[in-house]
Amino acid sequence: MNFYNEMYDANGGIREHYKGYEAWLKATPPERIERKRAEADLAFHRVGITFAVYGEEAGKERLIPFDVIPRIIPSAEWKAMQKGLRQRVTALNMFLRDVYHDQEILKAGKIPAEQVINNAQYRPVMQGVDLPGDIYAHIAGVDMVRAGAGESYVLEDNLRVPSGVSYMLEDRKMMMRLFPELFAKHKVAPVQHYPDMLLEKLRAVAPKGVSDPTVVVLTPGAYNSAYFEHTFLAQQMGVELVEGRDLFVKDEVVYMRTTQGPQRVDVIYRRIDDDFMDPLAFRPDSALGVPGILKAYQAGNVTLSNAIGTGVADDKSIYPYVPEMIRFYLGEEPILNNVPTYMCRKPDDLKYVLAHLPELVVKEVHGAGGYGMLVGPASTKEQIEKFRQLLIAKPEGYIAQPTLALSHCPTFVEEGIAPRHLDLRPFVLSSGQCVNMVPGGLTRVALTKGSLVVNSSQGGGTKDTWVLED
């Protein structure tokens, strides 16, 4: 397979936007970089920028490996991507508004109604509920990849509780601390205002009539894998970090328990999945949520960010229809590419998929985080046969895509500098008519040679992401 290299072109020449960095790398003694890498590790450990891994000893924390070679994006490329992200996230929000109101897109036959209505992520309780600014996904983490010839694709729209933004911010802080001279030489677009931008968005979607809203971050607790990020964002925004047990609902209004008595809460940036938000409405065994919060939400007395029920728009079975949404709601052609997708519920698609399993990636439609998928080229005969049986038994549960030759970028690994595959997750913030993002996003890199899975739970690392200004 031919891979696109972010730093070098096909003839081994250095791409224009990497020239400055490459010259610096050549001129810098390897011992200095080695020392700085050790310094970064120590600092991350001491500050405790860690994540918990499920299935390991309770409370055990690991570092996400940080690589000192940045992922650099030229200005023009970012501008085009930004335009595409705005368009895509706008359409997704319009789709959610539509699905939970008049369902015009279903009536027009653009998406089969049963694909939406029978989807486990569709929440009937949201039908007819009006939200401030008609925004459902205030925070979207759109996973972008680049394939063989350098073209970009959207791999996934994460509209539920996308995480990773704290690593984007900490990576930048670390890079500036370790190598300040690089920032003197390059015009790197700043990202540190993300928490301010997020707070502004959250305040903007407060319930009607609230002029000075109380915003909180809701975490499942200290043992959640992303607890560091929850703490970090609350601290950076200067708002309370609450757990479900800190909140209660009385007369359809949400309060937090404080040392000075109950205090009303207007906007909740929640980092808990829909299923756990309200034991009275969803999973009754959830101890993480707040009983009665759904009623308060339906009454318009509190804003949840993201909204309940956004999962119906980022589900893998709906993903193939996003370009159609853009055409339907905006009357525009999609700027960002979708990965061609075979929907196994269609007999023709299934036939093709079954005949080409060794070269495809097969994904479970409701799966997430790199679990429950088959990467054909990297799988054994037995694994492929197992998936074949799964597909035949339940075709509507799967989609398939060609295996993308993800681009790679030079990365420090044990044997020195070697290319590793990566993706990019920009964080797109929406409120009313306004869609904003800080330049770049989180670059995740698969540290295992040849691996295409960048998830931190599967041994992925991160890089600082630079958008160069003109």
Added chain:
Amino acid sequence: MLSRTADHLFWMSRYMERAENLARLLDVTWQMSLVPQPEAAANQSWNAIIALNSLEQLYAAKYPAVNGDNVLKFMVSDPDNLSSIHSCLRLARENAHAVRGTLTTEMWETLNSTWLEARGKSFDQLMAGGIGDYFEWVKTRSHLSRGVTVGTLLQDEAYHFIRLGTLLERADNTARILDVKYHGLHQGGDEGATDFYQWGALLRSVSAFEVYRKAYRDVITPERVAELLILHGDMPRSLLFCMNGVVKNLALVANRQSGETQRQAGLLHSRLRYGRIEDILKDGLHEWLTDFMDRIYLLGDGISHDFLVPMAEAA
């Protein structure tokens, strides 16, 4: 501030203070055990530590006999004993972890590294390296976490709840140390050199040896030791000093339902502020201290109820 946040801060500081005072109590007991004395007397003072913390059952289930080595192991490193120094340092860190966003980075790093270091030390290593050195280390880490709090934390509600935890715990612990040692000493007192060393060790355990000299410029007598540790308002580990701080910090965080707790604190404070050592001793120091510890316990309960435990759901 969230009630739960205040609760974690309160207990974070209580556990750290408890670890320090436990180190002080064990240190003085250990030092006293080095002074020649009958074995029964030595074991009695170790036994008193177990009884003081109401840990007789748990102890008996794990150790065959009461002696210095076993009690030290039980109170220093035993993870099954939630009152051991090991457990206190772990719980201080766990409470800090739950509210790390409220702490300054330096505070969090101090508590985190204290626990990481404590976790790496086995009891045998501690004994080999000199258990006295370990007690010094625990005290130093407690000094450090208090210093970093005073030196870096905004003096808002968070700070007041941390102070409340520290002072309430210290009041209780000083009363305990005094009770167990005063009792033991008075009974077996032989009016000789031994007594001098014993009283000296007790004063040193609360960093009050030099203070005593300064305050009284005279020989050490049990009555004055009691007076210093109970009624001397300038002595940072005395009961009056602790209650001064409790009353002050309670007033700073007061809410609509804390009136009764404040009244109880004020009552206890005035008993110390206007009390005389003659009267306290006349009624029996042990009885007086037991009553004091009961009241401290109720105060802690009141603070929990008024501020820390989620309030009744009335808007």
